[in-house]
Amino acid sequence: MKALATAATDVVKTKAFVKITAIALLSLTVFFIVNYFYSNSYIPLPFFSSSSSFAFSPSSNSTSPATATSPPPRPPPPPPPPEVQRMGIVDENGAMSEDFEVGEFDPTFLEDLSNLSARGERVANGGGRDRIKVEKYKLCELSMTDYIPCLDNMEEIKRLNSTEKGEKYERHCPGEGRSLNCLVPRPHGYKLRIPWPKSRDEVWFSNVPHTRLVEDKGGQNWIAIKKDKFNFPGGGTQFIHGADKYLNQISEMVPDIDFGHKTRVALDVGCGVASFGAFLMQWNVTTLSIAPKDVHENQIQFALERGVPAMVAVFATRRLMYPSQAFDLIHCSRCRINWTRDDGILLLEVNRLLRAGGYFVWAAQPVYKHEESLQEQWKEMEDLTTRICWELVKKEGYIAIWRKPLNNSCYLNRDTGVKPPLCDSNDDPDNVWYEDLRACISRLPENGYGANVTAWPARLQYPPDRLQTVKIDASISRKEIFKAESKYWEDIIDGYIRAYHWKELSFRNVMDMRAGFGGFAAALQDLQYDCWVMNVVPVSGFNTLPVIYDRGLIGVTHDWCEPFDTYPRTYDLLHAAGLFSVEQKRCNISTIMLEMDRMLRPGGRVYIRDSVTLMGELQEIANALGWVPALHDTGEGPYASWKILMCDKRL
Ligand SMILES: *[C@@H]1O[C@H](CO)[C@@H](O)[C@H](O)[C@H]1NC(C)=O
Numbered sequence: 013m014k015a016l017a018t019a020a021t022d023v024v025k026t027k028a029f030v031k032i033t034a035i036a037l038l039s040l041t042v043f044f045i046v047n048y049f050y051s052n053s054y055i056p057l058p059f060f061s062s063s064s065s066f067a068f069s070p071s072s073n074s075t076s077p078a079t080a081t082s083p084p085p086r087p088p089p090p091p092p093p094p095e096v097q098r099m100g101i102v103d104e105n106g107a108m109s110e111d112f113e114v115g116e117f118d119p120t121f122l123e124d125l126s127n128l129s130a131r132g133e134r135v136a137n138g139g140g141r142d143r144i145k146v147e148k149y150k151l152c153e154l155s156m157t158d159y160i161p162c163l164d165n166m167e168e169i170k171r172l173n174s175t176e177k178g179e180k181y182e183r184h185c186p187g188e189g190r191s192l193n194c195l196v197p198r199p200h201g202y203k204l205r206i207p208w209p210k211s212r213d214e215v216w217f218s219n220v221p222h223t224r225l226v227e228d229k230g231g232q233n234w235i236a237i238k239k240d241k242f243n244f245p246g247g248g249t250q251f252i253h254g255a256d257k258y259l260n261q262i263s264e265m266v267p268d269i270d271f272g273h274k275t276r277v278a279l280d281v282g283c284g285v286a287s288f289g290a291f292l293m294q295w296n297v298t299t300l301s302i303a304p305k306d307v308h309e310n311q312i313q314f315a316l317e318r319g320v321p322a323m324v325a326v327f328a329t330r331r332l333m334y335p336s337q338a339f340d341l342i343h344c345s346r347c348r349i350n351w352t353r354d355d356g357i358l359l360l361e362v363n364r365l366l367r368a369g370g371y372f373v374w375a376a377q378p379v380y381k382h383e384e385s386l387q388e389q390w391k392e393m394e395d396l397t398t399r400i401c402w403e404l405v406k407k408e409g410y411i412a413i414w415r416k417p418l419n420n421s422c423y424l425n426r427d428t429g430v431k432p433p434l435c436d437s438n439d440d441p442d443n444v445w446y447e448d449l450r451a452c453i454s455r456l457p458e459n460g461y462g463a464n465v466t467a468w469p470a471r472l473q474y475p476p477d478r479l480q481t482v483k484i485d486a487s488i489s490r491k492e493i494f495k496a497e498s499k500y501w502e503d504i505i506d507g508y509i510r511a512y513h514w515k516e517l518s519f520r521n522v523m524d525m526r527a528g529f530g531g532f533a534a535a536l537q538d539l540q541y542d543c544w545v546m547n548v549v550p551v552s553g554f555n556t557l558p559v560i561y562d563r564g565l566i567g568v569t570h571d572w573c574e575p576f577d578t579y580p581r582t583y584d585l586l587h588a589a590g591l592f593s594v595e596q597k598r599c600n601i602s603t604i605m606l607e608m609d610r611m612l613r614p615g616g617r618v619y620i621r622d623s624v625t626l627m628g629e630l631q632e633i634a635n636a637l638g639w640v641p642a643l644h645d646t647g648e649g650p651y652a653s654w655k656i657l658m659c660d661k662r663l
């Protein structure tokens with residue numbers, strides 16, 4: 013347990029701490045024992061434990077000297093929890109705090125779950141001690157400070173036959189053996205980020221040292237340089253008077269949009285520095301801002317440095333990596349996209365992403381300018397939107413707002429031969445991984461799923477209709493799993509926040525690398541932790557993304573065998589629960605860890621909850637990356653089959 017010792021010496025810095033250590037350890041033990049009882053029953057949910065991962069574990073038949081003689085007996089289960097619901101736990105100051113809720117207890121529920129847990133839970137215990145030696149990784153060339161592997165693959169881009177549709181901004185990942193094998197360097201003079209909410213208005217120049225956007229857009233009141241910082245006055249190409257005025261105008265034009273209640277998740281296309289999303293956040297709306305890595309290349313990097321949800325993505329030839337009916341509102345302000353090209357194939361992608369009854373907000377010159385060419389563009393847009401059954405709800409000034417229908421009846425009642433056609437009924441609109449765009453209208457589900465989500469904030473914990481469409485081979489009801497997952501993470505995050513000082517760490521950009529139903533993000537939201545979470549749903553598992561969006565959270569489909577479409581140094585916390593035990597069968601663990609290092613901001617943290625058999629290797633790689641790892645027990649105690657590896661990427 014060398015790692016535990018390291019962890020301890022990390023914290024033991026002050027004398028005061030030493031004095032309270034005994035009390036702290038004692039109370040933590042009590043906490044873990046109680047938690048053990050609960051989490052024991054919750055652990056075997058399909059997302060965080062995979063029976064096969066233990067069965068196929070290479071060291072499952074090897075017993076290391078430490079455990080060969082006598083594997084330590086599991087502590088006897090504590091007696092059933094008494095009626096008391098409160099437990100003491102040590103707070104940030106090391107004092108005992110009384111207000112720790114363990115939560116309610118439902119014995120019938122436990123029985124239901126015990127069936128799942130029977131499926132080969134803890135086979136491995138004490139394996140994985142065979143240390144694998146990993147050489148320290150070297151720094152890459154300085155020219156690679158903003159390197160995004162799949163978007164900067166020049167060799168592949170040069171080979172493209174066609175570039176007219178924006179193919180060069182799409183993913184072209186380096187092939188086998190050509191993946192990143194060094195640490196992406198930070199720019200000269202990189203500083204610890206300015207904390208949210210201050211970062212909404214200013215970021216360090218040295219962290220994103222690019223003046224191109226200021227030169228191009230400085231006059232539009234977006235962005236300015238002041239001494240050693242960039243300032244964001246909250247303007248934008250179309251909202252010269254500030255984002256707040258603009259948002260007021262939209263909500264007055266169509267009161268049914270109802271920001272923060274009916275409209276919870278928005279998409280901002282071609283977002284500038286994401287001021288739309290940054291300001292809409294105060295209205296309790298989460299906006300995902302997307303833009304390609306093009307000539308204004310650092311838009312998304314600025315957005316993420318500010319602490320606003322953003323990702324590199326492009327409307328070109330492939331589907332975006334978000335599910336159907338994901339966004340309640342999609343916004344495009346002068347986003348320089350030709351929505352009518354190729355039979356409206358790009359607007360049909362917007363239509364797929366838009367929730368039934370959702371709104372498309374278009375702020376652009378053709379809406380209000382009377383020049384002939386612009387008028388023609390407006391006519392084309394009017395014609396296309398009519399054919400795909402969107403209703404023009406309001407046009408005022410430079411803003412036009414359309415609404416998508418609630419069901420298929422309008423599509424089916426069109427004259428025969430009207431283009432674009434409806435998609436095949438066997439086309440799955442949630443199948444997005446490297447899928448080409450289709451020039452057809454995605455059907456809405458006949459049962460109305462997705463059209464009637466609960467209003468925010470109740471939406472966060474309400475099991476949505478589309479839960480029923482997730483293909484899970486579970487013997488208990490999906491609703492129970494959904495609720496159990498929420499409860500499980502709520503308990504864990506509450507513990508993390510208190511025991512590991514998350515409030516002081518003030519994570520802003522958070523990624524859950526294997527999100528399940530989004531319980532981790534929901535818990536952070538519920539506990540009012542001021543951050544946003546990118547919920548990544550790996551292609552190797554069940555597609556739960558529709559459920560995540562229906563809860564009012566954001567996320568994306570991804571395959572961790574490939575790099576992620578974000579700039580280096582953009583996340584403060586990477587959370588990976590049960591990720592490596594699944595993906596190790598598909599790809600190289602060190603490649604995933606290198607990618608994590610690329611995405612992680614200096615000063616950021618990594619929390620890995622996974623099988624103890626993997627911890628030796630993960631720790632070795634973490635050291636090679638220059639992180640400071642520390643191994644901790646889960647709530648199940650020291651002999652559980654899972655552990656938590658916490659890593660610190662120091663500035
Ligand atoms: C695991 O078991 C297989 C077959 O039972 C055996 O060939 C192999 O050597 C064992 N591995 C170790 C590390 O003991």
Ligand SMILES: *[C@@H]1O[C@H](CO)[C@@H](O)[C@H](O)[C@H]1NC(C)=O
Binds near residue numbers: 123127
């Ligand atoms: C447990 O699983 C078995 C078969 O898989 C089933 O017959 C039984 O009803 C299940 N029990 C519960 C409580 O779900």
Ligand SMILES: *[C@@H]1O[C@H](CO)[C@@H](O)[C@H](O)[C@H]1NC(C)=O
Binds near residue numbers: 171
């Ligand atoms: C380019 O076109 C050639 C011939 O049509 C084809 O074989 C090749 O696969 C294409 N390359 C790409 C990258 O699409």
Ligand SMILES: *[C@@H]1O[C@H](CO)[C@@H](O)[C@H](O)[C@H]1NC(C)=O
Binds near residue numbers: 272
């Ligand atoms: C946003 O949500 C919080 C918590 O639910 C609430 O207190 C606040 O009033 C909401 N703000 C707006 C503008 O609706």
Ligand SMILES: *[C@@H]1O[C@H](CO)[C@@H](O)[C@H](O)[C@H]1NC(C)=O
Binds near residue numbers: 350351352354
């Ligand atoms: C958009 O594409 C259509 C069809 O390709 C073309 O007629 C139109 O001129 C384009 N509009 C703009 C603004 O480029």
Ligand SMILES: *[C@@H]1O[C@H](CO)[C@@H](O)[C@H](O)[C@H]1NC(C)=O
Binds near residue numbers: 417418419420421
């Ligand atoms: C379909 O939606 C329209 C509104 O878009 C509504 O008027 C109509 O009643 C709905 N039809 C059915 C069958 O639900």
Ligand SMILES: *[C@@H]1O[C@H](CO)[C@@H](O)[C@H](O)[C@H]1NC(C)=O
Binds near residue numbers: 460464465466
């Ligand atoms: C929408 O959902 C609510 C409950 O969330 C339900 O009461 C209502 O009947 C639903 N409406 C439709 C049209 O399905």
Ligand SMILES: *[C@@H]1O[C@H](CO)[C@@H](O)[C@H](O)[C@H]1NC(C)=O
Binds near residue numbers: 600602
């Ligand atoms: C995984 O990738 C690293 C380089 O990132 C390489 O050194 C190692 O050999 C690879 N491991 C396997 C099992 O392919």
